[in-house]
Amino acid sequence: MKKVKRKIYHDKLASYKDKDLIKVVTGLRRAGKSTLLEMFRDQLLDSGIAPEQIQFYNFELPEHYLNKTWDTLYFDIKAKLQRGRKNYIFLDEVQNIPQFEKLVDGLYATENTDIYITGSNAFFLSGEWATLLSGRYIEISVLPFSFAEYLEGRNIDTGNKYLNYEALFFDYVNETSLPKGIELRDEGYDKIYEYLQALYNTIIEKDITQRYKIYDKRAFANLVKYLAGNIGSPVSPSSISKALKADGQSIHHATVEKYIDYLVASYVFYRVHRFDLKGRKQLATREKYYIVDPGLLNVLTGREKTADRGHILENVVYLELLRRGYKVWTGRLRNNEIDFTTKNPRGEIEYYQVAWQLTGPDTEQREFKPLETLRDNYPKYLLTTDAFTSNRNGIIHQNVFQWLLNQ
Numbered sequence: 001m002k003k004v005k006r007k008i009y010h011d012k013l014a015s016y017k018d019k020d021l022i023k024v025v026t027g028l029r030r031a032g033k034s035t036l037l038e039m040f041r042d043q044l045l046d047s048g049i050a051p052e053q054i055q056f057y058n059f060e061l062p063e064h065y066l067n068k069t070w071d072t073l074y075f076d077i078k079a080k081l082q083r084g085r086k087n088y089i090f091l092d093e094v095q096n097i098p099q100f101e102k103l104v105d106g107l108y109a110t111e112n113t114d115i116y117i118t119g120s121n122a123f124f125l126s127g128e129w130a131t132l133l134s135g136r137y138i139e140i141s142v143l144p145f146s147f148a149e150y151l152e153g154r155n156i157d158t159g160n161k162y163l164n165y166e167a168l169f170f171d172y173v174n175e176t177s178l179p180k181g182i183e184l185r186d187e188g189y190d191k192i193y194e195y196l197q198a199l200y201n202t203i204i205e206k207d208i209t210q211r212y213k214i215y216d217k218r219a220f221a222n223l224v225k226y227l228a229g230n231i232g233s234p235v236s237p238s239s240i241s242k243a244l245k246a247d248g249q250s251i252h253h254a255t256v257e258k259y260i261d262y263l264v265a266s267y268v269f270y271r272v273h274r275f276d277l278k279g280r281k282q283l284a285t286r287e288k289y290y291i292v293d294p295g296l297l298n299v300l301t302g303r304e305k306t307a308d309r310g311h312i313l314e315n316v317v318y319l320e321l322l323r324r325g326y327k328v329w330t331g332r333l334r335n336n337e338i339d340f341t342t343k344n345p346r347g348e349i350e351y352y353q354v355a356w357q358l359t360g361p362d363t364e365q366r367e368f369k370p371l372e373t374l375r376d377n378y379p380k381y382l383l384t385t386d387a388f389t390s391n392r393n394g395i396i397h398q399n400v401f402q403w404l405l406n407q
Contacts, residue, residue: 001182003161004145006036012140013040014282016115016383018086022104022133024125027142028267028292029207032116032179034058036142037090040086040116044088054088055080056196059096070103077107084112091117095124096377101132108136108379121207122265143319144177144293147404153182158405166385173312176295196299207266214259219244219251223259227269227302232311234274234286234330267292273343274316288330290315296303313400314339314354317383320404321352336370349378354400357385371395 009025012038016023025033041054056065065073083086089107094100094117107113119125125139140218150172151158163266175192176182178199184191202337204224214220227235237260240251263269272288291297294312303374321328325345331338340352351374355367371380372393391397 001040001153002148002155002177006032009036009140009142010040010043011163012244013116016138020136022108022137023116024137024139025089025116025142026122026125026139026267027118027120028144028178029120029203030178030180031142031144031267031292033120033142034092035348037116041088041090049088050082050085053085054090056090056092058092059330060093065097069095070097070099073097074103074106080110080111080132081113081223086114088114089116091115092243093118093120095119095121099128102126104129106133108133120203120266121211128138141322145179146177146320146323147172147183147316147401150177150182151405152168153179154185169316169401173294173316177293178295179332181295192295196293196295200296200299203266203268208262210264214262215343215353216251218250219255220259222247222253223256224251224268225264225300227260227263228291231290231297232288232314234288236286239286270318270322271366272340273329275331276333290318292319292349310354310356313356313385314385314403315347317352317354317400326350326389333370333373336373338374349376350381351378353380353382355382355384368392368395384399 013023013025027033037056041056044054045051049316057066057073057077065393068076077089091100091104094104096133097103104115104117105202109117143206145153147169148158151168156163156168175185175189176196178196180195181192183194204220208214209220210274223240226240226244237253237256240256242389244251244256254403260269260271264271269289269291272290274286274288291300294315297312316327321342327343329341331341331351338351339354342350342352344350351371353371355363358364358367367382367384372395374380380396380404383403384397385400386397387399389397389399
């Protein structure tokens with residue numbers, strides 16, 4: 001597998017190097033956070049930083065945390081600091097250390113330190129941490145490989161105009177967007193499935209059910225499968241509770257809401273709020289959810305991706321917008337829904353509608369109409385897999401594969 005640099009994240013880390021902020025890298029387990037820090041460390045070494053100025057700790061390895069408390073780690077690290085020189089300290093999966101926030105705070109307060117940490121659960125950015133270090137950290141959220149990164153990792157020459165992007169896209173979503181998936185391709189799909197199953201079990205067991213003491217594991221598992229089977233569709237805790245009850249599983253809507261919060265905090269699902277475009281306000285009901293890696297749907301639903309390719313494509317576009325630094329909502333306007341109402345990194349509004357293909361006048365009308373009802377001059381995009389596209393009433397119709405590759 002070719003080493004993928006992941007320029008977006010490297011550039012973000014580099015832009016905050018030596019700034020008086022703790023760099024917090026968050027995201028799903030195995031999304032590439034550790035590799036990102038290792039590559040950034042190597043970049044520091046290549047730039048002339050001496051090895052003794054860098055300390056790297058992986059707190060998933062027992063030798064780095066077994067029988068150690070936050071204070072013993074603090075003094076171990078401090079004893080190795082180079083006086084009069086900048087010290088770069090990397091703490092990988094730091095949430096595994098009890099009271100880790102005291103360790104980070106102590107190191108941050110120490111002269112000539114530049115701190116980088118990772119974590120696989122968003123709740124570690126709340127509570128004690130938020131109180132102690134509020135305003136003193138920057139969060140960089142890492143997602144699995146984009147479609148472009150996936151192709152780069154497979155050494156696919158995207159300059160080849162004869163590439164079958166549709167086939168490559170189905171490879172991408174049917175296997176996994178997690179970096180390890182490309183390494184496992186040569187061993188067959190069964191190995192990828194086993195890897196995803198093991199990873200999912202670790203996330204559910206270690207990051208969620210143990211951490212939050214969930215005893216009704218069957219109800220929780222059914223909720224996860226329900227969300228996975230309804231990606232891109234508006235749902236609410238009440239509607240989920242009713243649907244599960246009709247299927248013979250009784251679970252209160254307050255419990256559903258709590259379980260969803262755990263899944264979002266563990267980066268398995270992403271919640272997208274609805275925005276009333278007429279009233280210009282965020283709505284608090286019937287959010288949409290998208291999964292962090294479409295490959296996980298094989299574990300959760302076992303469905304053939306071609307059966308729900310429209311929502312899968314929508315899921316991929318949503319994650320790509322996040323990678324590019326967009327803030328994203330779904331838009332409601334009278335009886336119409338806009339897939340994504342966004343603010344780009346410059347704070348400018350853009351609208352996106354996503355469909356697999358325009359198969360005829362009815363489909364074309366259905367996809368263009370919601371954007372045409374908007375009476376403003378902000379950019380509007382329709383993304384589809386069609387090879388030949390045509391703009392209409394100021395709406396930019398673009399091939400989605402080219403959009404995914406042109407960052």
